[in-house]
Amino acid sequence: MNELLRVEQLGVVFHAARGRVYAVDGVDLAIAPGEVLGLVGESGSGKSVTLRAIARLLHEEAHITGRVLWQGRDLLTLPARALEQVRGAGIGTIFQEPMAALNPVLSIGLQIDESLRAHTGLDAAGRRARARELLDLVGIADAASRLRQYPHEFSGGMRQRAMIAIALAANPKLLLADEPTTALDVTIQDQILRLLLRLVSELSMAMLLVTHDLGVVASTCDRVAVMYAGRLCETGPTAQVLHAPRHAYTDALLRALPGEGAARARLQPIPGMPPRIDHPSPGCPFAPRCTHAEPRCDRERPAMQDVAPGRASACFAQDRLGVAA
Amino acid sequence: MSRGTWLVGRLLQIIPTLLLIGVVVFVLVHLLPGDIVTSMLGDHATKQAVANLRRSLGLDRTLAEQFVLFVRNALRGSFGDSLAHGIPVARLIAQRLPVTAMLTAMAVVIAVVLAVPLAFVAALRAERAPDIAIRVAFQVGLSSPIFYVGLVLLSVFAAWLRWFPVGGYGSGFLDHIYHLILPAFALALSLSAILMRNLRAAILGVIRAEYVDFARAKGIAARLVLFRHVLRNALIATVTLLGLSIGSLLGGAVVTETVFAVPGVGRLMVDSIFARDYPVIEALTLILAVVVSITFLATDILQMVLDPRIGR
Numbered sequence: 001m002n003e004l005l006r007v008e009q010l011g012v013v014f015h016a017a018r019g020r021v022y023a024v025d026g027v028d029l030a031i032a033p034g035e036v037l038g039l040v041g042e043s044g045s046g047k048s049v050t051l052r053a054i055a056r057l058l059h060e061e062a063h064i065t066g067r068v069l070w071q072g073r074d075l076l077t078l079p080a081r082a083l084e085q086v087r088g089a090g091i092g093t094i095f096q097e098p099m100a101a102l103n104p105v106l107s108i109g110l111q112i113d114e115s116l117r118a119h120t121g122l123d124a125a126g127r128r129a130r131a132r133e134l135l136d137l138v139g140i141a142d143a144a145s146r147l148r149q150y151p152h153e154f155s156g157g158m159r160q161r162a163m164i165a166i167a168l169a170a171n172p173k174l175l176l177a178d179e180p181t182t183a184l185d186v187t188i189q190d191q192i193l194r195l196l197l198r199l200v201s202e203l204s205m206a207m208l209l210v211t212h213d214l215g216v217v218a219s220t221c222d223r224v225a226v227m228y229a230g231r232l233c234e235t236g237p238t239a240q241v242l243h244a245p246r247h248a249y250t251d252a253l254l255r256a257l258p259g260e261g262a263a264r265a266r267l268q269p270i271p272g273m274p275p276r277i278d279h280p281s282p283g284c285p286f287a288p289r290c291t292h293a294e295p296r297c298d299r300e301r302p303a304m305q306d307v308a309p310g311r312a313s314a315c316f317a318q319d320r321l322g323v324a325a
Numbered sequence: 326m327s328r329g330t331w332l333v334g335r336l337l338q339i340i341p342t343l344l345l346i347g348v349v350v351f352v353l354v355h356l357l358p359g360d361i362v363t364s365m366l367g368d369h370a371t372k373q374a375v376a377n378l379r380r381s382l383g384l385d386r387t388l389a390e391q392f393v394l395f396v397r398n399a400l401r402g403s404f405g406d407s408l409a410h411g412i413p414v415a416r417l418i419a420q421r422l423p424v425t426a427m428l429t430a431m432a433v434v435i436a437v438v439l440a441v442p443l444a445f446v447a448a449l450r451a452e453r454a455p456d457i458a459i460r461v462a463f464q465v466g467l468s469s470p471i472f473y474v475g476l477v478l479l480s481v482f483a484a485w486l487r488w489f490p491v492g493g494y495g496s497g498f499l500d501h502i503y504h505l506i507l508p509a510f511a512l513a514l515s516l517s518a519i520l521m522r523n524l525r526a527a528i529l530g531v532i533r534a535e536y537v538d539f540a541r542a543k544g545i546a547a548r549l550v551l552f553r554h555v556l557r558n559a560l561i562a563t564v565t566l567l568g569l570s571i572g573s574l575l576g577g578a579v580v581t582e583t584v585f586a587v588p589g590v591g592r593l594m595v596d597s598i599f600a601r602d603y604p605v606i607e608a609l610t611l612i613l614a615v616v617v618s619i620t621f622l623a624t625d626i627l628q629m630v631l632d633p634r635i636g637r
């Protein structure tokens with residue numbers, strides 16, 4: 001596969017005062033140019049930490065292992081200067097909460113200009129023109145006067161559009177989007193998703209979309225990777241994974257959702273709570289809550305295995321799931 | 326509300342503030358124990374002399390009339406003559422005020438120059454050796470009284486090493502600076518400790534802000550992230566603190582000028598209190614209060630410049 005970004009055996013351990021937290025453990029991902037990969041999981045599954053580890057945005061108490069390969073170079077060992085060149089210009093990032101992610105005391109224009117100044121050779125006039133163009137691109141009208149305004153003068157949806165404009169300023173080939181619609185009103189969520197999809201195809205950009213919302217994944221992602229307790233459960237084309245899951249966790253997750261075809265079917269909540277990740281189990285982290293669990297699930301960690309072309313799953317019950325539906 | 330309206334409103338606030346200061350100073354002087362005329366002329370003055378002085382001081386009029394007169398004179402900068410020096414109070418203060426202004430300004434510069442870089446180092450190395458060393462050093466500075474710091478500086482750098490003069494003000498601008506270095510340092514020490522602690526905490530609060538991570542994610546230089554995104558936001562609170570500290574800095578100047586024999590208004594205030602030189606005390610209190618309110622005004626305006634959310 002022609003890959004834009006390849007994540008190999010990514011691990012993130014937080015060294016906190018009270019002990020270690022294993023937030024991400026052995027995650028492999030690959031994103032092709034122009035592809036939209038969804039990374040789903042519940043709160044605390046490590047999906048946002050994975051995204052931040054890729055761009056090396058975590059703070060010093062996070063110890064990252066593995067490799068993040070971008071154009072043949074490992075971002076995790078790249079010198080600071082070279083990393084600055086990849087951030088913004090190669091890999092753009094947007095966060096969940098635009099009000100928090102935009103600097104409250106700098107104008108939107110300046111916050112766009114910073115990216116342009118860092119990554120393009122444009123002169124002042126060129127950067128101004130490009131900034132106006134970017135606001136137009138993300139659907140912010142009256143760009144010239146909007147550039148002089150500050151984040152608190154924007155509405156929630158407009159702030160998210162502004163953040164997208166900033167992230168896209170230097171034409172990145174990959175956009176890392178960390179729950180980009182979670183903080184927004186439902187009506188605005190849909191607009192922002194459409195905008196992201198339009199930008200991805202217009203700018204032939206790839207996107208890693210981190211979300212807890214399987215509905216969002218179904219409507220936007222080409223492929224999906226499911227995470228649980230810091231580990232990858234399964235990956236594959238979105239339609240296949242959501243219609244015929246090959247991991248017991250994905251299966252349980254889907255049964256807990258109201259689906260279209262099963263309007264009368266009872267929702268099945270997943271019993272129990274996600275495991276503590278300060279003491280990872282030697283086996284499958286989902287085993288204690290899993291209805292398909294076998295004795296070995298508690299002791300032995302299932303490895304990621306190819307189950308079909310382009311699909312992989314780390315579940316001992318992967319073959320039983322296909323027929324059980 | 327536009328920022329212009331906010332600014333005009335803030336400027337107008339200074340009028341009731343100044344009026345209130347005038348009332349307080351006026352009332353305070355009238356509450357002072359003992360009759361001012363008796364204390365000026367002594368117990369053995371003739372009735373005629375007392376009456377004459379009362380008239381010339383305006384003390385035979387009603388309190389309201391006296392207040393109006395006081396305000397009118399204060400606005401004209403006329404505070405009468407000093408009882409101790411026999412020259413107009415305004416001229417006396419005009420000689421001394423620049424000295425204190427320079428001392429305070431130097432103290433502010435020293436405090437900021439010490440506090441800002443060290444706060445940065447402390448915050449970026451939080452809870453590690455540099456941070457702990459800096460905090461302990463400043464804690465000592467913060468808990469040492471000015472007069473003690475002053476005396477230590479005097480005995481070490483003036484008396485022993487003879488790098489600096491033991492007191493006075495010298496003549497000529499550079500000589501003034503040379504004479505004021507030790508007193509300004511003594512005055513700056515506790516302020517710089519307060520600023521350092523405040524800025525360190527503010528930087529720690531900001532450095533993990535989402536917008537700082539977002540700035541890093543944009544791939545701008547680390548230096549820009551630190552100065553434009555971290556320092557600028559952290560400084561907003563510290564600037565306010567600095568503005569609010571000018572009042573206590575002037576209070577500290579009284580002590581510093583006494584220890585270092587610097588002929589500023591702080592020293593003048595102390596001398597005047599001991600000499601019961603009421604016109605000087607009155608005028609100085611008024612002027613210092615006005616200086617402090619103007620500093621507060623300047624602080625508010627500076628904050629508006631730094632933080633676009635204010636006044637919108």
